[in-house]
Amino acid sequence: MVRRVVQAAGAVRGQVLAAGRAARRAWQRPGRERDLVVQSLKAALAAVVAWLIAGRWLHAPLSFIAPWVAVVLVRTTVYQSFAQGLQQLGAITVGTVAATAAGMALGVPAAAMAVVLPAVLLLGNWPKLGDQGTYAATAALFTLTFGNPSVDVAVARVLESALGAAVGVGVNMLILPPTHLRSTEESVRRVLEEATRNLRSVAEGLADSWDHRRAREWEEWARRLFRLTGQARSALEWSRESTRLNPDRRRRAQLRRIQDPYRRTVSVLEHLAEYLTDLTRTLTEASGDTPALPRPDAGSLAPYAHFLHQVADAVDTYGQITTGDDDPEARARLRRAVEDVRAHHDRLRDLLTRRGAADPQWMALYGSLLTDARRLADDLVTEPPHPDDGP
Template sequence: MAKARGTAAWRWLWWEVTAVGRTVRTAVRHSGPERDTVVQSLKAAGAATVAWALTGWWLNAPLALMAPWTALALVDATVYRSLRSGLQQLVVIVLGALFASAAMAATDGSTLGAMLIALPVMTLAGTHRRLGAQGIYGATTALFVITYGAYSLTEVGHRLVETMIGAVIGVAVNALVLPPVHLRNVHDQLRRLPRESAELLRTMAEGLRGGEWSAADAAGWHDRARRLGQVLKALASARQWTAESSRFNPGFRLRRTGPPPPPPEKADAVWERAADHLTAITRTLSGASGERARLTTPGAGFLRRYADLADEAAALCEAEADLLAGHERARAEKRYHAARRRSQELYDGLADEFRRLDDPAAAAAGGELLVEMKQLLHELTDFARTDMSGEREDEQRTR
C-alpha cells in the first residue's frame, strides 16, 4: 500500500513538473496566454521593486512595505481593473489606517485591545460588494498599523502617501508597459466552434453512412452538440474581457503588432443558432435509435444522402475555421464555395428522396432532419458572407 502511494505521488510530481515544462516552453516559443501570464508577473514584480526603491531607499519611508504591496496588487489583468482596484484599495486602506489609529488611541496603544476593536469591524466592512476583492486590504492595513505601533496623524499620513505612491506606480506600469489587450481568446473560441462542429458532423456522417450507428453513438453525438453551448459561454466571457481590456487602455495605440480585432458579435449569434440546429439534428437521431426508439428511422438511402450532406456541412465549417485563422484564405474560400454548391445539390437530391418516403412516421423524422439541416446550412453560408464582408470593411478602414 505504501509503495503504491509512493509511486502515485511520484507520478503526480512528474506530471506537474512536465506540465510546468510544457508551459515554459510554450511561453518562450509562442505568443499566447502563457506568455501573457509571464509578462504580467514580471510587470507586477517590477512595479513592486520600483515602489520599494522610491519609498524605502530614496524617501526612506518608515513603513515602505505599503508601497510595493499596493503596486504588486494593482498590476491586474486589465488597465480598467487596475484603475478600479486602485480606487477601491485606496478607500479601504484609508479606512483601515484611520480606524486602526483610532482604536490604538482609544486603547492607549494596546496592540491586543486595538486588534479586538479594529479587526472585526474592518473584516466585516471588507465584505461589502462595492469593494470587491480589495475589501480584505482594509483589515490587513489595520493590522500593519497596529503591529507597527505608529498611530499619530503624521504617521498615518505617511501610510497613505506610501499607499498612493504604490498605487500610481502599479497602475502606470500596467498601463504603459505592454498594457494587456485581451483579443486572442475571442479568436480561439470562435475557431473552436466551426472546428468542433466539423468534427461532430464528420463523425455523424461516418456512422450514418455505415448504417451501424447505435443508441449510444447517437447519445454521444447529442452530448457533443450540447457541449457547444459551453464554447459559446466561453466566447461570451472572452468578449467581455476584450471590451474591458480596451477601456482606458493605450495598448491599442502603443502596440504595433498583435492579434487583429475579432469579428463582430453578430458572428456569435449565428454560431449560437447553428449549434441549436446541430443539437436538434442529434436529438432527432437519438430519438430514432435503439430498441425503444420514439421515432421511426428514415430509409437507408435517405440516411446515406443525409450523411453526404453532413460531410459537406463539415467542409463548410472547416473552411470557416481556416478563414477565421487566416490560413490560406484563397484556398479556404475556394473550398467554401465548392462545398456550398455541392451542399445545395445534395440538399435537392435529399428533398427528392424525402418525397419518396411512404411511411408517415419515417417522413416525420426525415422531415425534421431535413428542415434542421437546411437551416444549419443557411447559418453556415450566411456566416461566411457576414464574416468576409466585415473583414473587407475592417481592411478598408485600416487603409
Template sequence: MSGRTGRGTLWSWTTWEAAAVGRSVRRALTGPGPERDMAVQSLKAAGAAILAWAVAGWWWQAPLALMAPWTAVALVQSTVYRSVRAGLQQVVLIFAGTVLAAGAVQLTGDTMAAMAIVLPLTALLGNYSRFGDQGVYASTTALFVLVYGSYSGFDIVHRLLETLLGAAIGIGVNALVLPPVHLRHARESLHRVPRDGAELLRAMAEGIERGHGQRDAQEWHSRARRFASYLGDLRNARTWARESHRFNPAGRIRRRGEPGLPPAEWDAAWERVADHLTALTALLAGAAGDEPRLRPPPDSVLRDVPALLRPLADVCEADCAALGARAGTGAGAGRDADRPGGDRGAQQDGGPDRDEAMARAWEAHARLKARLADAEAGDHETATSVGGLAAETQQLLYVLQDARPAPTTPES
C-alpha cells in the first residue's frame, strides 16, 4: 500500500510539475512577463557562452579556453549592475585562486599537497561576505589549475586573459542585447496591493450580508495577513527597478515616457492599511462561530457594515486605476458591475471616483457610530464589540484616505 501511495504521490508531483512548466512556456510565448524575461536572459547567457568559446577556443586556441565561456555564462545576471559587480568579483577570485594554486605547487612540488594547502585558503576567501555568491570561483579555479597542471607564468597570464575575455563578453551581451529592466515587476507588485485590498473588502461585505461564519472570518484574516508579504515583494521590486537602471545603456531609451512609481511613502501608508485590515478581520473572527471569544455585534449593527466596506473597496479600485491598472483586472473585481450599486461612482474610464467613494464611506461610518450609542445603553460586552468595530473601521478610513497615490513622473 505504501509503495503504491509513494508512486501515486510521485506521479502527481511529476504531473503537476509538467503542467506548471507547460504554463510557464505558454506564458513566455504569448506575452510579456517574468517567464519571457527569464527565457530571454537564459538565451542571452547561452549566446554569451557560445560567443566566448568561439573567440577563446576556436579562434584564439587558448590552452584553457573553458575559462572564457564559464565566466561569460555566469555574468549574464539579472541586471547590468550585477553583471559588472560579479565580473569584478570573479576577476579578483580567479586571479587569487590561480596565483595561490601556482604558488602552492611551486612550494610543495606535489599536486595533493598543494590542494591541502590552497583549498582551505580559497574556501575561506570565497566565504568573505564582499564576494557574495561568487566566492566559489576561487576554489574551482584553483582546482582547474592543479588538475590540469597549468601553473607556469604563461598559463597564469592566459587564465587571466581568458577570464577577462569571458567577463567582457558576458557583461557586453547583458548590457547591449535587451538589457533587463525590472520596472514591470515593480508595477505588477504595486497594482496587486490595492487590487487585492478591494477584493478582500468586497468579499467581507458579501459574507457579512449573507451571514458569515467563523471559517469565512478566519479566511479574511488570513488574506489580510498576506499583505505584509505583498508589501515585502513591492519593496524588493522597487530595489530591483532602481538597480536595473544602473550602468544600463538602454534603460533611458526603452523606458522613456513610461509612468514611474509613486514614492515609498505610499508603501508605508499601505502598511498601516494592512495593519488595520488585519485587526478588523481578527475582531470579526473572534466574534464568529458557535463559541466566540468576543460578544458578536448585533445584527442591526452588522447590517450597516457592508455599506461601509463597499465604498472602501471602491477607493482601492480607484487607487489601482490611478496607478495605471484598470479596476476590473483583479479576480472578482470585474463582477462588481453585476451587483446592485456595484458601479456607483464609476467614471467614464471604468474606475470609481475616489473622493465620492470616501464620502459614502464616511456617511456609512457615521451611521455605524450612531449604533454605538444604542449599544452603550445595553450590556458592556456588546458595547465593547461595537466600539471595537467602529474604532477599527474609523482607523481604516483615515489610513486609506492618506494612502492616495501621489502623482508620478515618467521614468528617466
C-alpha cells in the first residue's frame, strides 16, 4: 500500500514538473505550448463576449447557451470553427425543434424523452453532422428538462446558439487566427534528426559488433521513425487546412507557398523510413537463432556501414537545407554528398554481387540490401525543395 502511494505521488510529481516545463516553454518561445495557451485564452474571451451580448445586451432568457456554444468553437483552424459551427447549429436546431414538438404534443417530459432521444441519438450519427451530432441529444434534453417547451423558447435557444457560434468563429478568425506552419517545420525537423541518428547508430553497430537484440532495437527505432513521418504528414495537412478561411493574407500566402515543397520533403522522409524499416528487418531476420537469411560477413558489412555513414551525411545536409538556412554552399555540399552516396553504392553493388555469386545462398540477403540502398540513393538524388521554391 505504501509503495503504491509513493508511486502515485511520484507520478503526480512528474506530471506537475512536466506542466511546469510546458508553461516555461510557452513563456520563453513560440511553439505548441504557446499556441495552446493562446487558443485557451481566445476560447475564454469568446465565452465572455457571447455571455455579455446575450445576457447583458439582449437580455436573452437562456444566456448560458451562447457562451457554451462559443467556447467549443474556438477550434484549431478557422475552417474547422466555421464548418463545425454550422454542424453544431444544425444539430442543436434539430434537437430543439424535435423536443419542443414532442413536449408540446405529449405534455409529459419523460414520455417526450422516450420518443425523441432515440431518434436524435440516431440522427447524431449522420456523417453530415460530423462529431457535432451529439449536440442534438444535448439540446433535446435541455429543452425537455428546463421549463415548459414552447415555440418562443425554441426560437430563443436556436438564436442564442447562432449568436454563440458567430462569436466563437469570429474570435477565432479575427484574433490571432491559428496556423500550423511551426508544427510542420518541427515535425519535419524531428524526423530528419531521428533518421540521421538512426542511420549513424546502425552504421556504427555494423562496423563493430552486433547481435539479434541490437538488430531488434534498430528495427524498433525504424518503426518509431515511420510513426514520426505519419505525424509529419498529419501536420502538413493541418497546415493546408489553416489556409482555408484564414483572413491573415500574409500568413495564408506563406502557408500556401510551403505546401508543395514540404509535401515533397515528407514523401522523401517516408521513403527513408521505409528503407530503414526494410534494412533493420533484414538484419533482424539474419541474426536470429534460426535465421531466415544468412548472416552477412564482416567483409560485406564494413563497406555497407561506410555507405550508411555517407547516407547519414547526405540526410543531415538535406535537413539543414529543408529546415534551416538554404544557401548555395549548402546545396553544393548536398550535391557532393549525393554523388558520394551514388558512387559508393555502385562499388557496393559490384562487391556484394561478386560475394553473392560466390555463395548463391546469400543472393537473397544481398539483393535485399542492394535494392533498399538503390531506392534511397535515388530519393536523395533530387535536392530538397525550399519553401521559397514553392508556388
